[in-house]
Amino acid sequence: MATIIFFWPIAFAAWNHVHDVYPKWAAGDYQGAQYASDRAKSLGKIAMWIFIIGWGLLFVLWIFIIIAAVSAAGSASSSSW
Numbered sequence: 898m899a900t901i902i903f904f905w906p907i908a909f910a911a912w913n914h915v916h917d918v919y920p921k922w923a924a925g926d927y928q929g930a931q932y933a934s935d936r937a938k939s940l941g942k943i944a945m946w947i948f949i950i951g952w953g954l955l956f957v958l959w960i961f962i963i964i965a966a967v968s969a970a971g972s973a974s975s976s977s978w
Contacts, residue, residue: 903948
């Protein structure tokens with residue numbers, strides 16, 4: 898579920914692995930079910946980190962835009978014509 902909220906392109910692969918867990922477990926393929934579960938978990942973590950890094954970069958970009966706007970406004974008001 899976290900992959901859909903955080904970074905949906907990874908959700909396709911994660912949901913594929915999630916839906917493989919029970920059929921493999923029910924068929925007795927416990928190792929395959931564990932692998933599918935672990936893979937879905939790792940894809941969820943990757944999606945979360947992409948989300949956090951993306952929002953962090955967006956925040957830094959907005960800080961630079963605000964600094965540039967304040968600097969431009971300050972230099973425009975101090976110039977004498």
